[in-house]
Amino acid sequence: MTNVVFGRIGEKFLAWTDEDPPLDEVLASVTLYWLTETFPRSIYPYRQLFTPGIIGAHENPQWHINKPFGYSFFPKELAPIPRAWVETTGNLNIYRQHESGGHFAAMEKSEDLLADVEEFLGLVWEN
Template sequence: MLTLLSDGHTPSTLPYHLIVPSLPGYTFSSNPPLDKDFRIEDIARIINRLVIGLGFEQGYVVQGGDIGSKVARVMAAEHASCKVNFCIMPEPSGVDNTTLNELDREGLRRAAEFMSTGSAYALEHATRTSTIGHVLASNPIALLAWIGEKFLEWTDEDLPLDTILESVTLYWVTETLPRALYPYRQLLTPGNIGAHENPKWYIKKPFGFSWFPKEITPVPQSWAATTGNLVFFRQHTKGGHFAALERPDVLAKDIKDFIEQVWPQAQKA
């Protein structure tokens, strides 16, 4: 997707800079501290500090999916504009579901099925983080089975085997899978409020949402709109949870279009 975003430009003519950090504790990034509860707010603070340190104190746009979408939400609520392609949340009160289209309804059926039969892994991550982390770090086949099934079940079309193996191998050789599970403790422990529906992270700045039918919980536009100033929404007919891998051209275009729409107004704010 980076190639698509920069296609047709030289470094001097590229209309924007692309910063793609590994979240703290993931793959190429260093460990979070072990002497404190390291939370999504801390990740957002560190990434924001990185971007500001690179010279973008006048503003930036942040995009993310899965855990990254939650980090992006916190950053947008406190620091920047936001573009997400993952939003998991319960049905908000007061929304009118009678106007949903068939894609929306099928998405909600898929979300209900996921919550019934596919979400146990997330509760394991959240409530027995160290246990499952040690299990998965002890055997590469176990790690492949745990991650690989997500690449099969959460995609619209099967990804190339080499793509799946490369992703799993990256976690294995960097030995980062156990610590990469820790954000689940904050976000999915029973009784906690999720990031997207948490009122303290309501996004007042412009934010966008790309909807893909094979996402694990494809929520309707009206639901996502209750979580912030939703100014950009695009519903696609193909693609799933790993949109950047499955439909890089589509997601790249959404990002470009979102930036073109919101950035001129954001610079005036």
């Protein structure tokens, strides 16, 4: 990959968040992509959105999520999905809507996201 690609990745950490994350975190993330050569795999899930002829989760029952799942809504996400739409994709157990945060919620709003994950696991984890 070229430096241009990694510069664009760095830009996304700034553009797709409510608050600019610390520069050292952006550089660490971009470096991780570079050293592990994992950027192509990181965008693999998006292929469904941009592949002609492939319909998404809401139109095709094959994509229905049969396991319990949770959804954390952050308003500056690239494609924030309302609860009514999320509920059509499967067995939704927890939906949390936050007042701020974006596409990189794990970096930007890590405490909020962790609380959502812990609450979800508390509801569905089998002892």
